[in-house]
Amino acid sequence: MKRLLAILSLASFNTFAQVPKELTSELVIVDVKSGKEKVLLKENQHFEAPNWSRDGKFLIINAAGLLEKIDMKGANLGKINPEGINTVNNDHGLSFDGKILIFSKNDKSAAPSNNSRVYVAEADGSNPRLVTPEFPSYWHGISPDNAYLLYTAQRNGEWDLYKIPTQGGAEVNITNSKGLDDGSEYSYDGKWIYFNSHRSGRMHLYRMKSDGSGVEQLTNDELDNWFPHPSPNNKSIVYISYLEDQKAGHPFGKDVKLRMMNLKTKKIKDITPVFYGGQGTINVHSWSPDGKSIAFVRYTDLTKK
Numbered sequence: 001m002k003r004l005l006a007i008l009s010l011a012s013f014n015t016f017a018q019v020p021k022e023l024t025s026e027l028v029i030v031d032v033k034s035g036k037e038k039v040l041l042k043e044n045q046h047f048e049a050p051n052w053s054r055d056g057k058f059l060i061i062n063a064a065g066l067l068e069k070i071d072m073k074g075a076n077l078g079k080i081n082p083e084g085i086n087t088v089n090n091d092h093g094l095s096f097d098g099k100i101l102i103f104s105k106n107d108k109s110a111a112p113s114n115n116s117r118v119y120v121a122e123a124d125g126s127n128p129r130l131v132t133p134e135f136p137s138y139w140h141g142i143s144p145d146n147a148y149l150l151y152t153a154q155r156n157g158e159w160d161l162y163k164i165p166t167q168g169g170a171e172v173n174i175t176n177s178k179g180l181d182d183g184s185e186y187s188y189d190g191k192w193i194y195f196n197s198h199r200s201g202r203m204h205l206y207r208m209k210s211d212g213s214g215v216e217q218l219t220n221d222e223l224d225n226w227f228p229h230p231s232p233n234n235k236s237i238v239y240i241s242y243l244e245d246q247k248a249g250h251p252f253g254k255d256v257k258l259r260m261m262n263l264k265t266k267k268i269k270d271i272t273p274v275f276y277g278g279q280g281t282i283n284v285h286s287w288s289p290d291g292k293s294i295a296f297v298r299y300t301d302l303t304k305k
Helices: none
Strands: 023-031 037-043 048-052 058-063 066-071 076-079 088-094 100-106 116-122 137-142 148-155 158-165 181-186 192-197 204-209 224-230 236-242 254-262 268-270 275-277 293-301
Touching: 048 293, 058 088, 066 088, 088 137, 100 137, 116 137, 116 148, 148 181, 158 181, 181 224, 192 224, 204 224
Parallel strands: 048 088, 137 181
Antiparallel strands: 023 037, 023 293, 048 058, 058 066, 066 076, 088 100, 100 116, 137 148, 148 158, 181 192, 192 204, 224 236, 236 254, 254 268, 254 275, 275 293
16 A cells, blocks of 8 residues: 555555565464464565455455465465456455455545545455545455445544445544544454554554444553454454554564454463564454464565575
8 A cells, every 4th residue: 555655654554665675475374272373375475464265265365456365275266356456455355244345445546646445346356346435545344234344544634433334325434533543343243343543642452332432442551553353253352563662653574473362351462473574464354264263474574684
């Protein structure tokens, strides 16, 4: 996701300028209970943001503006409607029932830059259609009944969370605090919306009821916490933590780790060691359908070897 230089560090920006020319991307599956990892795919190119198909048979990643399907043995099953779905960024995913594909696309027809808008399509990528005429808009979640999309948008100089009917219509502003709000996702039971926010001056995780009431802060540590992904059983969230304060950004190429919070006890545990990642690692929902694993992307900067 290319953006204006003045705001490259904000929201769901895909800051390609920070990505080294030579790197390795690894598509990894980690068991959230044991921490055991399996590398599905390792390539000398930049890819990002895996989603798990609802039948568990493949993963979706974005690379060079296109969406690709990778099976559970690491084989590339091909691109998803490359003529109709291109210039996508790393905000993409499937509905809870697997019938709808949602993606954010950099639309030069909307503006020369800072121009992401949200689209929906059939699960196979056919019939893509624009949902958010306003820009910039970056998708992150869909309600379990497929009625609404959640997204981050800049309106009147503020980055807040919005929802809009999946079939299109009037957008509804659901947060209005000062500071970036991002990464919104519905829980599987539809009762909660999880998100990250810089409203306190540090990036932390929050949740609120699906109507926007009852906001609760979930993290309050010295890490920068982003992109809470609720589990299929509604008992935990997995998220990415930067070891250092990123000043409301989530840049590529930093020391990060994946963590999991038990939502009943609020106990947190690391599910990966520290690795080289950040932007593109786990921007969107990537739980396995059985709730046992998470897919993510880890990088190696080959210019430093």
